[in-house]
Amino acid sequence: MLELEKRLSWVYLINLVFYVAPFFYINYSLVQYVWMTLALVAFIGCYYWIYRSPPSRMLWPILLMAFIASAITPLNYGSISMFAYVSFFIGFAYNFRQFLAGVAGLICILVLLDHFFVKGAPYFLLYGSALVMAIGVFGVLDRTRRASLLKEQRSAEEIKQLATIVERERIARDLHDIMGHSLSGIVLKADLADKLLQQQQYQAASQQLQELAFIARESLSQVRQTVSGYKHKGLAGEVQALSGKLREAGFGVDVQGEIPSLSAREETAVVLILTELVTNVLKHSNGDEVRIRFSENEQGYQLMVSDNGKVAELHQGHGLTGIQERLAALNSSLEWQVSPCSFSFILHKEA
Known part of the structure; x- marks a missing residue:
């Protein structure tokens, strides 16, 4: 399953600096500061929600992030950076057609916001649209890269499994050859020793039993050497x-x-x-x-x-x-x- 790289998730939050910057050079009222701060906290919460979710479950946090960005735009035009995050996650979570539809929807939202709410920022729509499309492409590329890595990993595992199967088959053949030959010799020596004992040829029978024990010990040694390199899968x-x-x-x-x-x-x-x-x-x-x-x-x-x-x-x-x-x-x-x-x-x- 494709997953976002959780270890570096906090690093990418640095792009929210464009949202935070207006806090310091625009005179907002206390209520406006509170609303913008709450929006930022909620947005970061959705961001980590997405990082904990597989692509199949990213829809709701993506929609909520888009809603937060839209709702706070009349107060803070730095919300453009929030729309960029939304675009990236759409590109990562969905196929190319769905990505294009999602980006088109975001641009439509930017057009409406620019028409009804944005004042004194003539480049809001231009910058916002360019950023949404560019960052969204990065999401698509990241999805493609991770899918390729996952495919390579699976291929490596399949090759490893095939190598293990080949090794197991080799061991099985070696054991069959060793045990077939050894057991035939053991049976032959045992039968011969039995006949010699019945004929009361004890010295000859003892010789055959000694040879039988030697064959058994030799077989045990060969089996140990064969299976010592055994690797389960x-x-x-x-x-x-x-x-x-x-x-x-x-x-x-x-x-x-x-x-x-x-x-x-x-x-x-x-x-x-x-x-x-x-x-x-x-x-x-x-x-x-x-x-x-x-x-x-x-x-x-x-x-x-x-x-x-x-x-x-x-x-x-x-x-x-x-x-x-x-x-x-x-x-x-x-x-x-x-x-x-x-x-x-x-x-x-x-x-």
């Missing part, structure tokens, strides 16, 4: 993949919250834990809805997996034991309840 990618498996099995899936950025060690552990929890749902749940929720609090990052299946009691098997062992290594623990069935844990933040 990230927590977000795994959540998407597991959600797909649940949906294929007939479950409705609701993923809530923002997926946290974790260290490589924590992310790998969370991926394996989440995989085990989803596997338990696929095997044992009699429900049809699954919720995966990520949240953050003062303690750390929390993950909860729950479903609407009915469970009378929960028996702890190897899967839950393995999860607890992984969490213990991260100074965390697994909590669960059976009605509704849910599992949760917290990864504590570093002090």
Whole structure:
């Protein structure tokens, strides 16, 4: 989603100096000062409202900013700078046709204000129209730039995912080749040792068992070397993949919250834990809805997996034991309840 850069939002307020300047060289009454100050505060409030909103929800603050600028123009012609902000946000939030319509509407407002209210400022309409069109174009360009950056980011993520898939396929092929060859050798040695034992050729059988143990140790070493470079496709990618498996099995899936950025060690552990929890749902749940929720609090990052299946009691098997062992290594623990069935844990933040 396109967003405005909130970090520098306060910097751009400097353009309101053209609105504030008349405060110092025009003699206004106290009431007029109060009204102009209230208008300025309300305008800045709308400005930050827009910065907190996605483009689809910018319409109301934009309209309110345009209304404030129009209402205060009879007192302060520096409101031209306010119209420039409105034009920029229209260019950022809407497509080019909508931008042109919005700018045309603003210029019509300037024409009416110039005709009925502006006195002693012959260049109000000229400057205002030029500023609205120019600053609006900057909004359009900024939207285009951010859309391009977002597209590049997505492309980079897709390339990364494809590279991960290729790596996983390579590992799968290597494991297939290694294990196929090794297991064939182990079966052959085991059968031969069994026959030698039946024939009471104990020395020969012992030799075959020693070779079998060597093959097993060598296979274990090769497997470790193969998978040592294994890289999962990230927590977000795994959540998407597991959600797909649940949906294929007939479950409705609701993923809530923002997926946290974790260290490589924590992310790998969370991926394996989440995989085990989803596997338990696929095997044992009699429900049809699954919720995966990520949240953050003062303690750390929390993950909860729950479903609407009915469970009378929960028996702890190897899967839950393995999860607890992984969490213990991260100074965390697994909590669960059976009605509704849910599992949760917290990864504590570093002090």
